[in-house]
Amino acid sequence: MSIHIILFKTVLICYLTATVLYLLHVVARKEKPGRLARWVLLAGAIVQLIAFITQFIQVGHTPVTNLHESLSFFAWCLVVFFLFFDLRYRLSVMGAFSSALAVVTMLGSGIAPKTAEPLSPMLNSWWFPVHVSFAFLGNAAFALAFGAGVMYLLQDRMLKSKHFSALYYRLPSLDTLDNINYRALSFGFPLMTLGIITGAAWAESVWGTYWSWDPKETWALMTWFVYAALLHGRMSIGWRGRRAAIFAIIGFFCLVFTFLGVNLLLSGQHTFDALMGKPY
Amino acid sequence: MNILVVGLSHKTAPVEIREKIAFSPTAMGEPLRQMLALEAVNEGIIVSTCNRVELYATSRDPEQAIIQLRRFLADFHGLTYENIDEHLYDLHGEDAIRHVLRVSASLDSMIIGEPQILGQIKTAYGYASEFKTAGLILNRFMHKAFSVAKRVRTETAIASNAVSVSFAAVELARKIFSSLEDKTVMLIGAGEMCELAARHFINNGISEVLVTNRTFARAEKLAAEFNGRAVTFENFRDQLHQVDIVLSSTGAPDYILEAKKLTEVIKLRRNKPMFLIDIAVPRDIEPKANKIDNIYLYDVDDLQGVVQSNLKERKKEADKAEKIIEQEILQFYRWLSTLEVKPTIVALRQKLEGLRQAEVQKTLANLSADDKTAKSIDALTRALVNKILHQPTSILKDAQNRDDGNTYIDAVRTLFDLPAPVAENSAATDNVGQED
Numbered sequence: 237m238s239i240h241i242i243l244f245k246t247v248l249i250c251y252l253t254a255t256v257l258y259l260l261h262v263v264a265r266k267e268k269p270g271r272l273a274r275w276v277l278l279a280g281a282i283v284q285l286i287a288f289i290t291q292f293i294q295v296g297h298t299p300v301t302n303l304h305e306s307l308s309f310f311a312w313c314l315v316v317f318f319l320f321f322d323l324r325y326r327l328s329v330m331g332a333f334s335s336a337l338a339v340v341t342m343l344g345s346g347i348a349p350k351t352a353e354p355l356s357p358m359l360n361s362w363w364f365p366v367h368v369s370f371a372f373l374g375n376a377a378f379a380l381a382f383g384a385g386v387m388y389l390l391q392d393r394m395l396k397s398k399h400f401s402a403l404y405y406r407l408p409s410l411d412t413l414d415n416i417n418y419r420a421l422s423f424g425f426p427l428m429t430l431g432i433i434t435g436a437a438w439a440e441s442v443w444g445t446y447w448s449w450d451p452k453e454t455w456a457l458m459t460w461f462v463y464a465a466l467l468h469g470r471m472s473i474g475w476r477g478r479r480a481a482i483f484a485i486i487g488f489f490c491l492v493f494t495f496l497g498v499n500l501l502l503s504g505q506h507t508f509d510a511l512m513g514k515p516y
Numbered sequence: 517m518n519i520l521v522v523g524l525s526h527k528t529a530p531v532e533i534r535e536k537i538a539f540s541p542t543a544m545g546e547p548l549r550q551m552l553a554l555e556a557v558n559e560g561i562i563v564s565t566c567n568r569v570e571l572y573a574t575s576r577d578p579e580q581a582i583i584q585l586r587r588f589l590a591d592f593h594g595l596t597y598e599n600i601d602e603h604l605y606d607l608h609g610e611d612a613i614r615h616v617l618r619v620s621a622s623l624d625s626m627i628i629g630e631p632q633i634l635g636q637i638k639t640a641y642g643y644a645s646e647f648k649t650a651g652l653i654l655n656r657f658m659h660k661a662f663s664v665a666k667r668v669r670t671e672t673a674i675a676s677n678a679v680s681v682s683f684a685a686v687e688l689a690r691k692i693f694s695s696l697e698d699k700t701v702m703l704i705g706a707g708e709m710c711e712l713a714a715r716h717f718i719n720n721g722i723s724e725v726l727v728t729n730r731t732f733a734r735a736e737k738l739a740a741e742f743n744g745r746a747v748t749f750e751n752f753r754d755q756l757h758q759v760d761i762v763l764s765s766t767g768a769p770d771y772i773l774e775a776k777k778l779t780e781v782i783k784l785r786r787n788k789p790m791f792l793i794d795i796a797v798p799r800d801i802e803p804k805a806n807k808i809d810n811i812y813l814y815d816v817d818d819l820q821g822v823v824q825s826n827l828k829e830r831k832k833e834a835d836k837a838e839k840i841i842e843q844e845i846l847q848f849y850r851w852l853s854t855l856e857v858k859p860t861i862v863a864l865r866q867k868l869e870g871l872r873q874a875e876v877q878k879t880l881a882n883l884s885a886d887d888k889t890a891k892s893i894d895a896l897t898r899a900l901v902n903k904i905l906h907q908p909t910s911i912l913k914d915a916q917n918r919d920d921g922n923t924y925i926d927a928v929r930t931l932f933d934l935p936a937p938v939a940e941n942s943a944a945t946d947n948v949g950q951e952d
Contacts, residue, residue: 265673395691396806398818400825402832405677409694410789474786477810 250280363438371431377424523570705766
């Protein structure tokens with residue numbers, strides 16, 4: 237087993253443990269697992285950072301060139317973003333959501349082929365890691381907004397219908413969830429914007445054109461518009477609560493499609509196929 | 517030695533019976549003295565609250581003690597026994613232990629998880645200590661009950677959700693706004709429940725109170741009481757957009773707030789949520805308002821519903837508490853069984869015999885003595901142990917007929933570090949593990 241696989245599995249186990257601990261805290265209301273979960277998650281993030289660095293040294297470029305690496309990097313961004321949010325909000329439900337999503341992403345990453353092909357020269361530009369980092373950090377923030385949005389809708393529904401399930405007692409207040417939504421958006425949107433701009437700059441340096449309307453670019457722009465609308469609505473027309481939650485959810489679906497759907501269903505220069513040895 | 521419970525509670529007796537049997541808190545000395553004077557009773561505590569009257573006792577003859585305690589309850593209050601007989605329950609052994617633990621953990625209360633009962637039992641125990649009617653077993657038992665109650669409180673959420681309508685309103689507000697500190701509440705009309713809820717809100721940090729009433733003088737009076745601001749009834753609708761929480765209970769026959777008006781208000785507020793509590797019957801606020809985004813409207817029935825679902829949640833937590841109690845019963849039972857005379861004597865003999873044999877072997881190994889010397893040494897040590905044990909053994913045998921007998925047994929167990937039949941140490945470590 238290579239060092240990379242060992243580190244990868246350690247990270248997966250950390251995230252899985254954190255998920256279980258968070259769920260124990262949320263469902264069974266035990267105190268200690270909640271506190272422990274945070275540290276386990278942090279440990280996982282540190283191990284994953286080490287994994288990136290070793291991988292970087294081994295292959296000589298930022299390891300986000302195939303689906304396996306990208307998903308793994310996304311999981312890392314998500315966990316780091318959550319830990320950052322956690323400093324302020326201390327919400328185990330969000331912890332359970334984030335670590336569970338990280339586990340799912342890591343599993344997806346585990347299934348994806350791991351072969352690191354020699355990098356095509358067009359990716360060998362310093363724009364590339366910058367573009368990908370911004371894009372994924374933005375995605376991680378939007379994932380948190382999505383989680384908070386789903387929780388908001390559930391809690392809102394229970395408060396309106398006056399039928400409380402066990403979940404009601406475990407979810408935070410509407411105000412807190414709406415706040416997370418807003419904060420995540422105000423971090424995610426600039427990051428995504430930077431991701432798109434750096435992507436365009438990179439495209440210019442490689443192909444000589446800023447924008448070529450390939451499906452990924454089109455979808456990314458659409459997603460950007462959804463989030464731009466939400467941010468505008470929040471800041472100038474007083475959108476909040478349910479509507480903001482719904483927008484965050486729609487935005488995230490667009491995002492997932494931009495990231496995965498486009499790659500799997502449509503073709504273009506962003507597909508990983510192009511990066512996995514097959515000439516594109 | 518057996519632990520007994522004799523008594524009645526809200527579950528078995530109506531208030532007419534309970535009030536006749538209640539003991540006056542100012543004169544607990546006499547009933548405690550009389551209870552202890554009962555022939556079969558060794559120790560006693562009397563718990564008397566408005567929902568229950570219970571006698572906790574220890575006895576070597578549980579059957580007899582139960583009969584005497586039942587009689588005592590009737591005789592002391594000058595009642596005919598037949599009148600109260602059907603309302604009384606009696607428990608002994610494990611059932612009695614479970615009962616007392618459940619009562620102190622508030623699992624047997626009318627409202628599960630209510631906090632008063634533990635204090636009441638502590639007071640009852642205080643009287644028993646004052647009049648010296650609680651001995652070794654009840655002392656230990658009551659401390660066990662207190663620690664179990666504390667464990668239940670910290671490890672389950674049994675007392676965490678409101679079970680009164682006015683407090684349920686505050687908790688709902690917390691689920692909507694998270695912090696109440698920069699929020700404004702408006703009282704429309706006056707009513708006992710409304711004022712009570714307002715007080716709860718103020719105690720939970722509400723920053724501003726507005727009061728309106730058809731009679732402006734009343735609004736001013738109430739506003740002064742709450743350190744708030746009075747608004748005329750004609751103008752209150754214009755101030756609504758500054759208000760986060762509305763408490764309404766007017767006697768108006770029609771709606772005083774229509775959904776249409778509230779749609780305008782929420783727009784003015786740029787969709788900041790509003791929590792409307794309509795305690796009036798007939799209702800003050802048009803029910804359709806609940807359909808507006810960011811408005812949460814609760815009427816009296818809704819709040820009752822919340823209380824019901826909170827109670828259900830408490831019952832779920834109560835199941836966890838029952839499990840904790842079962843563990844603790846087991847642990848207490850282990851200790852109780854160490855107070856038996858016979859096993860204590862056996863354990864004491866085994867302990868000394870073990871020490872004797874070990875020492876004899878050590879000496880013989882160094883001495884390389886002949887058979888005869890070895891036998892003499894063996895006989896000598898055996899005789900010594902028997903002589904030493906003679907007096908303690910006869911005192912222990914006698915202990916079961918003495919009131920303070922348990923104290924001797926406990927002392928012997930401690931002095932000689934005798935293991936419990938099932939080691940109590942391991943029970944203690946179990947406990948540490950469960951606290952995780």
